[in-house]
Amino acid sequence: MFQLFDLTLLLNGFPIKKAKRDLEKTVLLSETDYFTFLEAKKKEIVAFHLKNNPFYCELVGSEPIKSWEDLPVLHKKNLQKPLKERLSKGYNLKNSYINKTSGSSGDPFVFAKDNYCHALIWANIMRRFAWYKIDFNHSFQARFYGMPLDFISNKKLRIKDFFSNRFRFNIFDFSDEGIQKMIKKFETTKFDYINGYTSSIVLLARYLERNNLFLNTICPTLKVCIVTSEMLFEQDKILLEERFRIPIVNEYGSAELEIIAFENPDGIWKINSETLFVEILDDNNMVLPYGKEGRIVVTSLYNKAHPMIRYDVGDYGILDEKSTLQNPILRKLIGRTNDVALLPSGKKSPGMIFYSITKKLFDDDGNVKEFKIIQTHLDTFEIEYSSENELSGYELEKIKSTFTAFLEPNLKYVFTRKSKLEREKSGKLKQFKSLL
Numbered sequence: 001m002f003q004l005f006d007l008t009l010l011l012n013g014f015p016i017k018k019a020k021r022d023l024e025k026t027v028l029l030s031e032t033d034y035f036t037f038l039e040a041k042k043k044e045i046v047a048f049h050l051k052n053n054p055f056y057c058e059l060v061g062s063e064p065i066k067s068w069e070d071l072p073v074l075h076k077k078n079l080q081k082p083l084k085e086r087l088s089k090g091y092n093l094k095n096s097y098i099n100k101t102s103g104s105s106g107d108p109f110v111f112a113k114d115n116y117c118h119a120l121i122w123a124n125i126m127r128r129f130a131w132y133k134i135d136f137n138h139s140f141q142a143r144f145y146g147m148p149l150d151f152i153s154n155k156k157l158r159i160k161d162f163f164s165n166r167f168r169f170n171i172f173d174f175s176d177e178g179i180q181k182m183i184k185k186f187e188t189t190k191f192d193y194i195n196g197y198t199s200s201i202v203l204l205a206r207y208l209e210r211n212n213l214f215l216n217t218i219c220p221t222l223k224v225c226i227v228t229s230e231m232l233f234e235q236d237k238i239l240l241e242e243r244f245r246i247p248i249v250n251e252y253g254s255a256e257l258e259i260i261a262f263e264n265p266d267g268i269w270k271i272n273s274e275t276l277f278v279e280i281l282d283d284n285n286m287v288l289p290y291g292k293e294g295r296i297v298v299t300s301l302y303n304k305a306h307p308m309i310r311y312d313v314g315d316y317g318i319l320d321e322k323s324t325l326q327n328p329i330l331r332k333l334i335g336r337t338n339d340v341a342l343l344p345s346g347k348k349s350p351g352m353i354f355y356s357i358t359k360k361l362f363d364d365d366g367n368v369k370e371f372k373i374i375q376t377h378l379d380t381f382e383i384e385y386s387s388e389n390e391l392s393g394y395e396l397e398k399i400k401s402t403f404t405a406f407l408e409p410n411l412k413y414v415f416t417r418k419s420k421l422e423r424e425k426s427g428k429l430k431q432f433k434s435l436l
Contacts, residue, residue: 005136008163009122014097019119023127026274034273034326041301042068042277049307053088055081056307073285073297074311079109083306087112091305101255111256114305120275121258128262128270132224132247134193139223141166142186144196144204167191171200174369175420179207186219193223194244198230199370199431201240206369208243216245226251231333252333254313257298261330269330271319275301278328279310280319291321293334342436344379345408367391370421375434380412390417 009016029037046065049056059072079086083098097118100110113121126136143166148154161168167189169182182204194201208215216222225244228251240248250269253259260276261269271278279287280294288294296317300308320331341349371385383399385391391399400413 003137004163005165009119013095013115014119014122015116016119016122019116019123020126023120023123023274027127029326031324031326038273038277038301038325042299045299045301045304045307046071046309048304049088049309052090052304053086053307055086056309059307069285069287071310073281074307074309076109076312076314079111083110083112086306088304088306096305099255109256111308112306113300113303117275117300117302117304120302124272124275125259128259129193129226131265132193132226132249134224136165139165139192140190142189142191142194142196142222143168144171144194144200146171146197166195169196169200171197174200174203174207176207179204183207183213183218186215189219190221191219192221194225196228198227198232198236201225201227202236203369205236205239205243209239214243214245222246224249228253252330254298257300257308257311257313260296260298260313261333269333271323271328271330273326273328277301278319280317281312290319290323291331293318293332341375341381341407341432341434342378343408343411347408349407371431372421373432375432375436376414377412378436379410380414382414382416384416384418384421386418386421391415 006016026034026037050060059074059078061072063070065071083093087096091112091114093112096112096114098110098112129136141164143161145168147157147168147170157168167185169185170178204215207213222244224247225240226249227240232248232250237248237250247265250263251259252261252269257276259272260278261271264270277299279297279299280292281297282288282292282294293316296313296315298308298311298313300311316334317330318332318334320329323329343349367389368385368387368391371383374382374384376382381403396413396415399415403411403413
């Protein structure tokens with residue numbers, strides 16, 4: 001049967017057939033052989049970059065490296081310099097895969113992957129999606145990602161989507177009219193799966209809830225919905241399951257790396273141990289045991305074009321105590337390290353607490369569609385929201401008192417109702433942001 005997606009990768013210089021064969025060998029390794037494999041890959045990628053990458057050599061410094069833990073932790077701020085200064089010898093902008101982060105973390109940068117590494121990434125994505133009977137060569141995707149709005153760039157992306165067997169929805173328009181167009185597309189198209197930003201897909205589910213509709217009735221061919229790039233909270237997952245009536249799968253990854261963890265059919269977040277090495281570190285860069293919360297630090301075992309060794313992703317998480325070296329499990333993804341509110345008392349509060357509190361308050365009647373919380377001063381938070389009806393004085397006071405109970409007294413809140421909330425250029429909705 002014709003393999004259009006694989007062919008597209010091959011024509012773009014990504015050796016997908018070899019990548020699939022090599023990945024399968026790694027998957028079939030025994031626990032003992034995997035340990036040997038991992039240690040060899042770690043040594044190999046470090047040795048390569050110490051020999052071929054001046055940027056990484058400078059980062060490591062002249063002190064002798066006696067153990068893996070002696071290697072420096074790579075931060076986003078280290079990568080905010082021209083890509084040409086960070087590429088390994090033999091790699092350039094033409095013979096590597098080049099892309100850039102969305103900047104939603106506040107630290108955007110351009111990155112590179114060598115072609116074999118990029119092919120391995122796709123092979124691994126295909127393998128995980130196949131857990132849900134999704135075949136990239138034949139399954140049709142309903143895609144909820146951002147897109148450029150200028151004519152030429154938009155058409156180029158539409159062509160790419162065609163060859164990638166997917167249709168991209170406009171996530172910048174979630175008016176009732178915009179969502180009705182989406183539903184019409186679902187009615188007339190045999191989509192196999194949904195993939196995209198959590199906040200956008202949740203907005204679709206909320207519309208379905210308000211109108212007592214179910215997506216699997218509208219589009220019976222749907223098999224699974226895979227959400228990514230933004231936190232999926234339990235309340236939202238329940239809503240999606242209720243309104244889509246298909247499995248809702250949580251994917252965790254980053255553009256500069258790849259899939260870091262992917263939820264399997266048993267509801268377990270399986271860490272990608274085939275092409276990555278994931279560590280949890282404390283604030284002193286010491287490795288934490290399984291079960292302890294810390295910073296997620298990831299090594300790409302194959303990227304020779306650009307070093308991604310002990311790279312601080314910018315998130316907090318916990319590896320389950322049941323984890324093994326070959327089978328690590330992400331028990332909990334806690335959130336971004338920079339999504340923290342600083343309060344006048346000196347207390348720190350993770351941004352996700354605002355999300356949890358506000359959802360409980362806003363979701364009672366479905367009036368509020370979206371919200372964004374911005375800390376403008378140490379004691380001041382601006383809450384932007386879009387809604388059918390403006391919040392009443394009683395509702396505003398209820399919200400303020402709830403925040404006071406969870407945070408601390410004497411904070412100021414400014415509420416601004418908008419017809420539509422501003423998203424990141426990528427299309428993501430960053431629901432908490434600190435300007436401090």
